[in-house]
Amino acid sequence: MKEIDQYLLGEMPESERQQFEERFVADETLFYEVVERENELVDQYAAGKLGSDELTQFEKSLAANPARRQKVANAKLINEFVVEHREDAKTITIAERSGFFSRLSDLFRMPALQLGSAAVIVAFALWSTYLLAENRRLRSLETELASARTQQTELEKQVENEQEASGALADDLTSARDRVKKLEETVASRRQGDVKTPPEANVLKPTIATLFLSTAVGRDGAPFVPRLEVSPTETKVSLMIQLEKAVDRVDVRLNGANVARAVRVRDRAGDKVISITVPTSSLKDGANSVEILDTAGQRIAERDFSIVRRGDSKE
């Protein structure tokens, strides 16, 4: 045991260490003795049962051994789990059953009780077996239920996250579908020669305007500033922003205010692009500016654009 502890706690000279490693790689028994001893040390440490010398050495080894730090975190929980399921295991292990039946057979060997007790014992044995089986089934069902509930909660969380992400797109899709439906109705009614209603009245006005902010520059090298005209019905603006730098996620600021966090950068035909949707009311008439920041808060891009509200008399 001393040799194994020396190895595990980093107290073995390097040359011996190498020889020891070559031995356990070739010897299954030794290998699992080392694994078992590490488990024991980790379990004792997690339970606060290591003596002071061992504790000092073990903590020193933790500093140089990230995998062992994870083992410590796991050990506490494995112990909790074991305690939680202790009774469950006890009621059904073969050890318990074989012990019970051997005691039962001993009783049968007592001459005085052979006949009278036999019937009672058999009845008791049957009843106990029934209770054990019921208990086992119940616990198995409870475990299954707990597991199913955990899975349900996780799935609900996932769905919630996905819904958040797809909410804006779903709105857009609904608007687009309504619009297509109205247009189809209008087209059909026009084809049938029913022109009583002016087509414009039947067509749902678009509610989302889209603006693509590219990395393109003008001939003079100055950044190109696109202009977007929005009608009063366009309550949202979808901004697609092309980036020069390849990063996974970015934060977005609009006119100095944080408007989106950890937006995923997508690859579209080789271009790095992000897409966010903002209410038209959050945009200023005239010049607007959007800043892209990496997750460390460093600005990696800035795009200017201009908004003109149709129906306004300014432009």
Place this chain on the structure above:
Amino acid sequence: MSTLTTSSFQLLLDRLDNDPTKYEELRVRIVQLLRWRGCPESHVDELVDKTFDRVASKLASGEQVENIGAFAAAVARFIWLEHTRKNRTDAVGDDLPETPVEPDLDFLDDEDARMRCLRRCVATKFSDEDKRLVVAYYDTDADEKAKTARKRLAESLGMTLNVLKVRACRLRMKLERCINDCVAGVTNSTRQATTEQEVTS
């Protein structure tokens, strides 16, 4: 990146009596050797792959290897040394080590997430029999009685104490690996936000 070819892998398998389980078992031991040398979980698979690549290519080049296990252990140590040296050089070169420092567990995850992972791993990867074995084997609250309890458990299962120990250790390794992978996945997914966001302000 793995450079292991089918033919060189076959040479390696030949040295292990053409038995894939022997290869798996050797792999488990090399993984553990690297962990005991201080290799973080995030790099262990990559370095083990490199180890077997190199062992196989040495065999393919005709190198005489008497003890394949001892040879693999020596190669693994060398690969680990190379890895740590490289990271040290990188850190001096541009102040950014290639291997990120393993974060503290307290920061990495919370106990609830880890416990959820444990339950999920047991529910999805363990048979009832395996679960009972883990519970019975590691129920060592009464320290001095642990050996007796394990001996009795081994007898009841019709196996030697040593076979039971190996089985319990393998199950615990499998469980811990599953928990660590699961926690790493949970931690990554909590970092992920939405792909497109609508601003409500």
